[in-house]
Amino acid sequence: MHPVQRLTCSFQKWIGIAAAYPSQGPVNAAASPDEIRSAQAARRKSLQQAREEGWAAAMRAGLTGDTHAYGWFLEDATPYIRAVVRRRAGNRSAADVEDIVQDVLLALHLKRGSWNQSLPIGPWISTLTRNKIVDAHRKTKSMAHIPIDDLSDVLPATQEESSGDPDPDINGLLSRLRPQQREVVQMISVDGISVRDAASRLRMSEGAVYVTLHRAFKALAALYRGNAL
Amino acid sequence: MKTKELIRHLAKDSTLRWPFHRAFKLALAASLAITVLIYAALVGPRPDVLQAADSTRFLFKFVVTLSTATTAALLVARQSQPGSPLGLWRLAPITGPLLLIAAVIAELIASPPSAWASLTIGSNSLMCLTLIPLLAAGPLFCILIALRHGAPTHPGVAGATAGMLASAIAATFYASRCTDDSPLFVATWYPLASAFMVVTGYAIGRRMLRW
Numbered sequence: 001m002h003p004v005q006r007l008t009c010s011f012q013k014w015i016g017i018a019a020a021y022p023s024q025g026p027v028n029a030a031a032s033p034d035e036i037r038s039a040q041a042a043r044r045k046s047l048q049q050a051r052e053e054g055w056a057a058a059m060r061a062g063l064t065g066d067t068h069a070y071g072w073f074l075e076d077a078t079p080y081i082r083a084v085v086r087r088r089a090g091n092r093s094a095a096d097v098e099d100i101v102q103d104v105l106l107a108l109h110l111k112r113g114s115w116n117q118s119l120p121i122g123p124w125i126s127t128l129t130r131n132k133i134v135d136a137h138r139k140t141k142s143m144a145h146i147p148i149d150d151l152s153d154v155l156p157a158t159q160e161e162s163s164g165d166p167d168p169d170i171n172g173l174l175s176r177l178r179p180q181q182r183e184v185v186q187m188i189s190v191d192g193i194s195v196r197d198a199a200s201r202l203r204m205s206e207g208a209v210y211v212t213l214h215r216a217f218k219a220l221a222a223l224y225r226g227n228a229l
Numbered sequence: 230m231k232t233k234e235l236i237r238h239l240a241k242d243s244t245l246r247w248p249f250h251r252a253f254k255l256a257l258a259a260s261l262a263i264t265v266l267i268y269a270a271l272v273g274p275r276p277d278v279l280q281a282a283d284s285t286r287f288l289f290k291f292v293v294t295l296s297t298a299t300t301a302a303l304l305v306a307r308q309s310q311p312g313s314p315l316g317l318w319r320l321a322p323i324t325g326p327l328l329l330i331a332a333v334i335a336e337l338i339a340s341p342p343s344a345w346a347s348l349t350i351g352s353n354s355l356m357c358l359t360l361i362p363l364l365a366a367g368p369l370f371c372i373l374i375a376l377r378h379g380a381p382t383h384p385g386v387a388g389a390t391a392g393m394l395a396s397a398i399a400a401t402f403y404a405s406r407c408t409d410d411s412p413l414f415v416a417t418w419y420p421l422a423s424a425f426m427v428v429t430g431y432a433i434g435r436r437m438l439r440w
Contacts, residue, residue, distance in 0.1 A: 062243035071240030078232060102235055107380070109239040111440060113248035114380035116310040123312030131311075131382055195238070207242035210235065 048122070051080075056121040063112065074105060081105070081129055088133050096136075103132045106211060173223045181216035184209055249309055249379040256375035257302065260368030260398055267364055268402045275408050286410035289332055293415065294404055297325030298397035305372070305390040309379025322393055326420070332412035340411075351409035354418050360406070361422035364399035365392075369430055373437055381438050388434015389427045396423035 031039075055073050062070025078101065085100045092100075107128045115124045174182050180202075187198040188209075195213075199206045281287040300321035307313040340348060372391040381387030400419055409415075 062240075063245050063248065065244045067240050067243045070243035071236060074236045074240060075233075078236065098232060102232055105232070105235060105239065107440065109242075111311075111380035112243075113245045113252070113378050114310050116250070116313055119310075119312055121312075124310075125312075127311035127382060128380065205242045207238050207240075210238035214235070 049120075051076075052120055052122040055125075056117075059112070059115065059121060060117060063117075074108070077108070077125060078105065081125070084126070084129050085133060100132055100136045102214070103136070104129050106214060107132055109207075110211065173220055176223055177216055177219055181212055181219060184212045185216045185220070188213060247378050249375070250306070252375040252378035253306055253309070253372075256371040259371045260395070263367035263371070264364050264398055264402055267367065268406075272360060272364070272402065272406050274405045277408075278405060281408075281410070284410060286412070287404075289412065290404040290407075290410065290415055291401060293325045293329050293332075293419075294397050294401040296328065297322055298394060298401060300324050301390055301394035301397055305376065305387060305394055306379075308383070308387040308390060309376050309381045311380050311382055322390065325397070329412060329416050333416045336412045345413060348409075348411040349413040349417050351411070351414040351418070353407050353409050354414075357403065357407060357409075357418040358422050358425075360403050361396055361399045361419070362425055364402055365395040365426045368398045369395035369426060369433075373430070373433060376434070376438055380440055381434070384438035384440075385431045385435040387438055389431040391434060392427040392430025393423060395430065396426040399426075 055077055058066075058069040058073035058076075062073060081104050082097065082101050085097050085104070089097050089100070108125065111128065115121060174185060177185065183202065184198060187193045187201070188195060193201075195206055195209050199209045202209065204212070275281065304315075304318050304321050307315055307318055336348070337345070369392055372395055373388065376387055376391060379387075400423065404415075
């Protein structure tokens with residue numbers, strides 16, 4: 001069933017896009033700049049609306065088990081989210097922007113049950129995105145006044161040649177993670193077990209393992225910064 | 230981690246057993262069940278409940294508590310589903326208190342000033358302050374768990390609304406026990422007991438509902 005649903009989603013989207021470009025006769029030469037501008041704005045608006053209707057249809061299909069439609073939704077919404085994040089990012093690096101984008105995607109995923117299906121999906125996505133951007137701003141604000149020179153002493157200069165044992169410091173940090181996070185990091189990053197195997201051993205879905213791993217890395221980074229200071 | 234890769238893995242778990250609206254309905258049902266149980270076991274109705282059912286003052290207590298419960302439930306559901314237009318809904322839960330203020334004014338006109346003090350103090354104030362939080366604790370817990378399935382943008386505020394909903398549910402049951410029916414009593418002690426739950430909800434919500 002899924003390819004059909006998927007097709008329906010993109011079909012809805014394209015119908016909307018086609019409708020946003022009405023076949024006009026020759027361009028009205030007398031159109032004032034204001035008229036053109038408002039026509040462009042209207043077109044942008046209905047384009048966005050069409051896109052959101054496609055996303056909503058895909059999300060509905062996803063929530064009832066169509067993983068392809070759901071994946072398409074996440075993929076198709078990513079550039080939009082990235083554009084929003086970038087616009088509000090100030091002078092962040094591309095990597096930082098991508099971090100926030102991933103945070104937003106995680107939030108969309110973990111909180112997908114918070115979308116009221118009878119409402120348009122756009123405002124839901126925007127609210128979650130805005131929230132994650134604010135979170136990111138708050139985090140950097142609390143770290144903003146640490147001059148980099150102070151960090152150079154404590155940051156490892158270069159990676160020493162790796163011996164068999166992981167750095168004792170790393171073990172110390174790992175022990176401060178939540179049990180489930182520690183288990184996942186231990187399996188995947190230290191023991192080198194594949195995500196799929198780790199998922200079946202922990203009786204979790206692969207997606208959940210990824211989410212846990214992602215969060216564990218964030219927590220580790222925070223712990224590392226905390227230790228270093 | 231690459232964003233594409235993340236999406237690929239996230240997409241594998243698209244289904245969801247507990248979308249917010251389902252979790253919230255279950256929480257409301259569980260709240261009622263818990264409150265009924267505790268009420269039946271420890272509280273029970275007042276002895277003259279059948280005669281009281283004829284009194285406007287007695288019935289009015291339920292108008293206040295039920296309108297507060299309904300509006301708080303509708304508001305907290307909106308607060309937990311981002312993208313829901315809030316608008317005037319933000320003010321909805323003050324419907325009950327506004328009705329109560331009107332009733333207080335009516336009571337002040339209807340009763341002699343010499344009776345005001347005794348009507349306000351009543352004889353159940355301590356029981357009101359203990360039973361409402363006691364009955365509200367279970368519902369608050371259930372509702373907060375359900376809100377974790379939503380995504381409240383202001384966790385503390387959503388927690389506070391949950392506290393208001395929980396105490397309104399509790400107060401509805403407590404009102405059938407309490408023999409003080411004067412709006413003066415209701416307007417003094419019920420809000421005090423509810424304020425405690427609202428503050429508790431705010432404090433717990435701030436931590437528990439973050440995402």
